[in-house]
Amino acid sequence: MAAECVSEGRDPKEMGEEDLWDLINDNRHRISLDVRPCIVMPYLRQARVLSEVDEDEILSCHNLTNRSMRTSYMLDLLRTQGRNGAVALLDSLMIHYPTLYTQVTGRKPSTEPSRFSGLIKYSELTEYLVRAVTGMQKELQEARSEANRMSERCACLETEIGQIMEQEEKSRCLQTENERMRRQMCALQREITKLKDEKCDFYVRYTAAIEEKSVVNMRLHELTLQVYQLQTELQKVQTENEFQKRCSLRCAPPAETPQLQEEARQDILAKDLAEAIDSQVELAKQLRTYREENELLLRDKQGLVDQKECLSLQVQQLTLDCNMHQQKSTVIQSQMRELQAERDQAYLSRDEAQAMIARLLAEKDTLRCQLVELQERMFSLKATRSPTSGRQSSDETEVCWESPRSSCEEEVPFPTRRRLRRMDAINPMSVSSECEDPGATSVRSRIVEPPSPDSLRRRQGALYKDSSLETAETDSLLDDFVFLPDVQNEDTRASRLSSTNGTSCDGASRTSAPPFLMRSRPKAIRISGRVLTISFQGQMLLSQLQVVGGNKTGVFVHQVTKGSSAHTVGISPGAQIVEVKYEQKHKALRMVLEDSTLEEAMWALGQVQGFCHLSLRPRQDDYEALLQTLQNTDTSSGDSFYVRVNMSLPAGPNGTLAVSCNDILHVTNTQPAGAKDSWHGSHVHPCQLLDLQSGTVPNYYRAQRLLIRAIEEMNFQTKSQKPGRVVAQKEKAVRIVSTGRQGRNPLWVSVENDSSSESGDNAPRCCVTLMPYTLVTPHYPPVCRPILLLPTILGRVLDKKLAGWQGFQLPEPEVLSPSEHAARLQKSEILEECEQENCCYTLQGVEKVMKKGIHCVLPLGLDCVRRLHRADIFPIIIFIGQTARSAQKLRSKLQRQGRSVEQLLVCSRSEEPLLDKLPCLYHSVAPDSWCDQTSLLTNLRTVIWEEQKKIVWVEPDLW
Structure with missing residues (x-):
């Protein structure tokens, strides 16, 4: 009833911008106390006077500590929208706060809220809301379906994780069994060691017995010699005795001679018999003793032989058991490695799924931000095209907060209130203590009153002083x-x-x-x-x-x-x-x-x-x-980068460096003193990152002109050459490298046209340009790099021969199902298809050979190089140059492969130009450096050994 007694005030539709905001500022305190921003914000956003960023800034800014400050800051943001902001605010008050609307305007609330705004009709607003709700419902359904898919994916991953946990439990059991078998094997090894020690003791004893037997044999030999000497002496004595008897017989009388001879003979015989019996008895005793010792040694020898046979049998059994345990442990370890690889693959799949979800959410947020920015730009364009207020002068220009002001506006005094410009929220406590005017309020103040012109000018001066800090x-x-x-x-x-x-x-x-x-x-x-x-x-x-x-x-x-x-x-x-x-x-x-x-x-x-x-x-x-x-130091700038030279340049005066095509240079100064249009660089050691001979080289643009001139001269020489004339093969002079990147210099300069986004032309214009230098980065591959032999036809002939040598091996092709083939192909893990059906060479096959510490011989073509580079595998590329004479040396080898010399020459001519397109260096073997297949393979091994020690320089993708 109180609202009916209120006198009808002035119609807001008939009021100008300044009148409307004077009306709102007069009731600013009341509006700040009674209005909740969260209630009127939906309508203000539908009326397109506030954006989603503004809503987040008002509701979640930490500097706005209470509801009145948030409402006051919302009024300041609406002030930047001019008359549209004031009308939308009054309409929102008429909808949600009719009593406050009556107190502010002095008019009764209307039944049609958008009757006065002129922004959006009631029917259009309803239709817009229906479309918005429908779109949100679709997004909600899509989000729910995506959540269901993600939950199913998570359930599958949980199932896989459970299976992996079971496999891990089995692997732990296998590890326990492996440890037990290892302990048992260690115990058996200790027993073998003890048996070996006992066997050594037996050998020592046996050796000692043999030595004693040899000593006894020597003693027996000595005794035998002594017996022989005694027998010789006995014969001598007997001979002398006979001689003396004969002499005595001659001297004695004839009657006594027979008797004396008989007596003497009897005495001699008796004495000799006694001595012989004594010596024989002693010899018999010694012989008996030696025989007993010999029999004892033979028995000991036989026992040692038997023990040796038993020990050899035990050693053989233990060796077999040890080999069996080693085989079991090898199988178990291989299974464990496979389990670890499967576990790592599962973790990687889980991380990829999480990364994909995060990327999708980020892309969704980015698209939302772009949508908001496009809407803001559309609204600002519509606001710019809308007619100005009748109270503004005809020559006054409306200025957006993102566009520069004219100098005319800055000198003109303030006949009317200037339009506010958008800025970020500032801490209210940071306001200067000099602002003592009670009416001097702003965004940074705690007082919910409209700012005065003096406050605006004072704030502009304070910001002017603090700008340098x-x-x-x-x-x-x-x-x-x-x-x-x-x-x-x-x-x-x-x-x-x-x-x-x-x-x-x-x-x-x-x-x-x-x-x-x-x-x-x-x-x-x-x-x-x-x-x-x-x-x-x-x-x-x-x-x-x-x-x-x-x-x-x-x-x-x-x-x-x-x-x-x-x-x-x-x-x-x-x-x-x-x-x-x-x-x-x-x-x-x-x-x-x-x-x-x-x-x-x-x-x-x-x-x-x-x-x-x-x-x-x-x-x-x-x-x-x-x-x-x-x-x-001698350094004169902060430049440092490496380039690959795509042309040959001779040495010149003033320290100009001589370079050849495919050389690597380290550029350390792009503005050397006293050298115009030149760079200062150095040759790089092929195996170490060290600078060698240094000097100046033409800069990018002068080198580009020299490259174009060299190409023109080569073209002129080719046209002037007589047909049929054979020219000797020379060193490569230029390397044609082009790029399609936008910009003046495709190496470094980033030039962007800020007006392109405003004009709507977002498609960059590409220009193909010749590059005299290309940026390269050093890579240090593992010990054994894969080997790629070209031309492809000759590589197929030499691959098996080279793989037969120690330290080289061909990769094994894998047979994949159609689903596995599609998945591997999507991940770029398939290097090349085989001739057999569903069979191909994969990246895992190459890595498997490389893990063994040997060179993998690639039976592939040039297309596999970039796929290998994406996996950080850098092969050694060797091109074997061919002529008609050198190809004849391989005629028999080619015929076995079903190829001809003409096919080899055609393949060589077609693949040689493609080598310049590779992002890395290659080695070329001259056709006259080998005479047969054996010398060629020997030369290839030397080249591989030299290339393995070099640094790999890789170019970035230029397209």
């Missing part, structure tokens, strides 16, 4: 904006004065400073580190500042000319130049200099001939370290 005092990711001083030259000021007198100011607005609040980088980009974007007049920028550094260290500001625009805005030495933005031929260009060389940075800065935006990152410590390095 923005990078040092704030965190790099605090906000997306920087506040810059108004730096202009005398011509701009003069143009401003002329504009105040009524003259045109269009020319001055193009060269004026950027707006008070400008965005330093796109919304969706976050540059690491503290980056400050400074906008100033960059006419003759290289005369205002000097730079040092390069692609390895970064490009730094070295000196700043005093009194220049760069010095006025606060640019100081030690800051790294991240990127530069400028306008050229009515196009906004952006060049990223974070990883560029010194030459490219000098070129990019030299292109600036007007107003520019320079993004800087403070890195004083790195800058001082660079200066210290430049002073203490």
